[in-house]
Amino acid sequence: MYVDIxxxxxxxxxxxxxxxxxxDDHVARAHERIQAGRADDEHGYAxxxxxxxxxxNAIHRAVEPFADPAAFLTVGIGGSALGAAxxxxxxxxxxxxHYLDNIDPVQTxxxxxxxxxxxxxVNVVSRSGTTAETLSTFLVVREAMDAAGVDWTDRTLVTxxxxxxxxxxxxxxxxxxxxxxxxxPGRFSxxxxxxxxxxxxCGHDLEAVLDGGADAAKSLSGSLFESPAYGYGAVSYxxxxxxxxxxxxxxYAESLEDFAEWFAQLWAESLGKDGLGxxxxxxxxxxxxxxxxxxxxxxPHDKLVTLVRPREYDDxxxxxxxxxxxxxxxxxxxxxLLDAExxxxxxxxxxxxxxxxRVELDAVDEYALGELxxxxxxxxxxxxxxxxxxxxxxxxxxxxxxxxxxLLGGGDFEEAAAVAxxxxxxxx
Amino acid sequence: MYVDIxxxxxxxxxxxxxxxxxxDDHVARAHERIQAGRADDEHGYAxxxxxxxxxxNAIHRAVEPFADPAAFLTVGIGGSALGAAxxxxxxxxxxxxHYLDNIDPVQTxxxxxxxxxxxxxVNVVSRSGTTAETLSTFLVVREAMDAAGVDWTDRTLVTxxxxxxxxxxxxxxxxxxxxxxxxxPGRFSxxxxxxxxxxxxCGHDLEAVLDGGADAAKSLSGSLFESPAYGYGAVSYxxxxxxxxxxxxxxYAESLEDFAEWFAQLWAESLGKDGLGxxxxxxxxxxxxxxxxxxxxxxPHDKLVTLVRPREYDDxxxxxxxxxxxxxxxxxxxxxLLDAExxxxxxxxxxxxxxxxRVELDAVDEYALGELxxxxxxxxxxxxxxxxxxxxxxxxxxxxxxxxxxLLGGGDFEEAAAVAxxxxxxxx
Numbered sequence: 001m002y003v004d005i006x007x008x009x010x011x012x013x014x015x016x017x018x019x020x021x022x023x024d025d026h027v028a029r030a031h032e033r034i035q036a037g038r039a040d041d042e043h044g045y046a047x048x049x050x051x052x053x054x055x056x057n058a059i060h061r062a063v064e065p066f067a068d069p070a071a072f073l074t075v076g077i078g079g080s081a082l083g084a085a086x087x088x089x090x091x092x093x094x095x096x097x098h099y100l101d102n103i104d105p106v107q108t109x110x111x112x113x114x115x116x117x118x119x120x121x122v123n124v125v126s127r128s129g130t131t132a133e134t135l136s137t138f139l140v141v142r143e144a145m146d147a148a149g150v151d152w153t154d155r156t157l158v159t160x161x162x163x164x165x166x167x168x169x170x171x172x173x174x175x176x177x178x179x180x181x182x183x184x185p186g187r188f189s190x191x192x193x194x195x196x197x198x199x200x201x202c203g204h205d206l207e208a209v210l211d212g213g214a215d216a217a218k219s220l221s222g223s224l225f226e227s228p229a230y231g232y233g234a235v236s237y238x239x240x241x242x243x244x245x246x247x248x249x250x251x252y253a254e255s256l257e258d259f260a261e262w263f264a265q266l267w268a269e270s271l272g273k274d275g276l277g278x279x280x281x282x283x284x285x286x287x288x289x290x291x292x293x294x295x296x297x298x299x300p301h302d303k304l305v306t307l308v309r310p311r312e313y314d315d316x317x318x319x320x321x322x323x324x325x326x327x328x329x330x331x332x333x334x335x336x337l338l339d340a341e342x343x344x345x346x347x348x349x350x351x352x353x354x355x356x357x358r359v360e361l362d363a364v365d366e367y368a369l370g371e372l373x374x375x376x377x378x379x380x381x382x383x384x385x386x387x388x389x390x391x392x393x394x395x396x397x398x399x400x401x402x403x404x405x406x407l408l409g410g411g412d413f414e415e416a417a418a419v420a421x422x423x424x425x426x427x428x
Numbered sequence: 429m430y431v432d433i434x435x436x437x438x439x440x441x442x443x444x445x446x447x448x449x450x451x452d453d454h455v456a457r458a459h460e461r462i463q464a465g466r467a468d469d470e471h472g473y474a475x476x477x478x479x480x481x482x483x484x485n486a487i488h489r490a491v492e493p494f495a496d497p498a499a500f501l502t503v504g505i506g507g508s509a510l511g512a513a514x515x516x517x518x519x520x521x522x523x524x525x526h527y528l529d530n531i532d533p534v535q536t537x538x539x540x541x542x543x544x545x546x547x548x549x550v551n552v553v554s555r556s557g558t559t560a561e562t563l564s565t566f567l568v569v570r571e572a573m574d575a576a577g578v579d580w581t582d583r584t585l586v587t588x589x590x591x592x593x594x595x596x597x598x599x600x601x602x603x604x605x606x607x608x609x610x611x612x613p614g615r616f617s618x619x620x621x622x623x624x625x626x627x628x629x630c631g632h633d634l635e636a637v638l639d640g641g642a643d644a645a646k647s648l649s650g651s652l653f654e655s656p657a658y659g660y661g662a663v664s665y666x667x668x669x670x671x672x673x674x675x676x677x678x679x680y681a682e683s684l685e686d687f688a689e690w691f692a693q694l695w696a697e698s699l700g701k702d703g704l705g706x707x708x709x710x711x712x713x714x715x716x717x718x719x720x721x722x723x724x725x726x727x728p729h730d731k732l733v734t735l736v737r738p739r740e741y742d743d744x745x746x747x748x749x750x751x752x753x754x755x756x757x758x759x760x761x762x763x764x765l766l767d768a769e770x771x772x773x774x775x776x777x778x779x780x781x782x783x784x785x786r787v788e789l790d791a792v793d794e795y796a797l798g799e800l801x802x803x804x805x806x807x808x809x810x811x812x813x814x815x816x817x818x819x820x821x822x823x824x825x826x827x828x829x830x831x832x833x834x835l836l837g838g839g840d841f842e843e844a845a846a847v848a849x850x851x852x853x854x855x856x
Contacts, residue, residue: 002854002855002856003854004853004855005853005855006850006852007851009853078718078719082719102682102713102714103714103769104681104682104766105741105742105743105744105762105766106682106683106741106742107682107683108744108762109742109744110520130753130754132754132757133714133765135751136746136757136760139746139747139757140746140762143747165753165754168752169751225855226855227855245728246674246707252532253532254530254534255532265718265720268719268722268723268727269722269723272726274726275726275727275729276727276728277728279728279730279731280709281674281709282709286505286530286561287505287529287530289825290505290561290614290825291689291696291697292693292697292708293825294696294697294700294822294823294824294825295697295700297824297825297827298705298823299699299700299703300703300704300705301703302673303707313534314533314534316536317568318567323563323597325593326558328837328838329560329563329564332836333533334536334564337560337564338532341531341561341828341832343831343835343847343850344829344832344835344843344847345828347831347843347846347847348828350846350850351827351843351846352827364534394722396722396725397718399725400769400772400775403768403776407768407771407772408764409756410756415776415779419771419772419775422434422771422774422778423434423437424432425432425433425437426432427430427432427433427654427655427659428429428431
């Protein structure tokens, strides 16, 4: 992975080269804190040990009973789905990977109606075994299998903690199961059982993913100028501190669209605290040049734009044409056009004084994905250290969970009472 | 459509009820300006006349030659694709609607390999007939049809302006064609030929879409308290002016995910000017409660969260369960859970003093989509009037286009020279 921060220095907002040098002392101290946390397998920091602690063979063994599946359906929400989705969406496979990571009844029915349930493996993923969305959806999936005459106990894998409902269910029905790693919040679990079971069934090379992560781990050092991960994290932090409260994550590869979703959770849930945090905005090149670029160039100077691309990919030639004014395209390729637009957009942001960072992968493959996911996690953890926030918690989502529980299940929930008190000013 | 602004008053940032009353005078004047523009079919304002000026029969006639297609492929980028995608993604159909709205070689090949080209209709959409991405992709599609032994002239519809390459191509090969409406920027063209051809082939009721738009037009009035569209536009403007520089568009229906994309273009490209403009952030309920909600509640108070949902939809029951702690879910439904989470999230934002607006549709159907798209366009135009920006232009995207053209085609482009001068600080 290559990170180029040249276009984020002296922009508006921007960080001066001198300030970056001073910030590098903070990075050195933060790196020590991170390494100490890793050495003790502390909550959260343990995520950065996953390339060493994840056993790919255990994952292969857990999915082995499911011979020749046509589809792999992950039932899980947030961090229980996004890491797996990032990897399977990026890579080609004979097995279709699907995700039920919402509770939309229309979408759920449509997907279940379209799947060959007798050749589908279901992976239900919830650390606690009590996630309302995931368990509700799993109950619906189980019923659909019953209705289709499929024995759900033959088709279900469980990924969960050491105790709880799902662990009990697995024991009762002798289901294959995987543990979730201890001390690793869901959004940091891509390089564990949580992110890799789908990849295994889809035939991807888990060892290569973990190798990429391990090499990214090796490249962490006490200087932002020597570690791509820390370079990205430190510059993002410095820019946010100077007013870039939005971080546009804009891959120039459709295969990395899910990566932008994964990044958005990582960044928002880890850093959105104490009134701080960059808002991730997901974009896609080249498409969003025709949608968002006007705003990025001419709107408020409150953004960092992160441009991501692979250096190598399978290209597709553009046939010659006699259409007036378009002959410059013929004999070129879609990839050359995409690359020209990437560089043009990068320069057009720089010309408008908008900070941007270039992140490049060698290719979209297992190794590079492992490297990218690990590096972004390390970048996020570094940012959290620099900002002195509680990177590994997400306390602000609990209020809504209690309110929803109160609304549905009854009982004495003050949050549900607050919902009933809503002030309305309706216009219709 | 129903807009409830009760949770956007006296929040942080927020607008006081008194200020809203004062702002209503501005709304009255802006409404006069908009109505005058509509009366003269002025550039941009003409978009608000589309429910009257669009002839659904002309669209039906243009697609009539293509009997019994299995797939409808739109080749177009930005506003040439997003309106059509919003409608076809929201509604069920026997015909699969696909979009090539990027130039990603991997994705383009994968889609073309998967389509039954002999039963696919291609709609190539470009007002100017020179859009590099669209024309390049069309040349690739045409070659794929040749390779598959399909006569592309039998399978191609052209949607373009009165002159230019594509118009000439249509004449030369006697292709069915549709005009693009005059005076309507692409991002405002959903209720025209540009947005409706795909819907027609997918069997949707164009008249109902236009009826929804026409009724939304009737509800425009000189007061934000009497028009849902203006209520939304005025509150968004007032909040942005007071520091809500991000507008989170968060539908609680997967069928409306593409709507959020369409909205993002409308908002960003129309209002991102002169250092002003709200950054649209696309989110999805309930999924993003497990991803973005922590940030929305506990991060910087720089956001308006727009929560959108249909009041009616096909529901799906949750089977009874004996899993410990989950019995409150059994006998309920995914829809009830989704609705409880919608209301809980809305209240949890309010409890954290974060402004939010509720937008409700009767259902996700043709009529409501027409109403929603029209109302959001009117909201955007009102916002642009209040902010005194040039809503209907997008000058800041031209720099990059010239640079890309220079990089690919050569010639003397100062923008391409600026690209070559890029300052690098690469970390690897």
